[in-house]
Amino acid sequence: MTFAPSHFTAVLLYAFFASVVFGITQRSEPRRMVHYGLYCFCLFVAGVIAASWLMWLIHH
Numbered sequence: 001m002t003f004a005p006s007h008f009t010a011v012l013l014y015a016f017f018a019s020v021v022f023g024i025t026q027r028s029e030p031r032r033m034v035h036y037g038l039y040c041f042c043l044f045v046a047g048v049i050a051a052s053w054l055m056w057l058i059h060h
Contacts, residue, residue: 008048015044 005013023037 011048012045015041015048018044 019037019041022040023033027033027036
């Protein structure tokens with residue numbers, strides 16, 4: 001049995017790991033790292049949802 005995530009699950013995994021890296025590398029205090037990581041995660045997910053709606057509108 002293999003792990004085959006959906007596209008949305010793959011996006012969430014990418015957003016999570018990229019946000020962790022951004023938070024750690026872009027801020028110096030732990031509290032600010034967490035806040036920036038959450039901010040980046042929200043932007044990644046919102047951007048993907050907006051892009052998917054845009055592609056749906058273009059297609060229809």
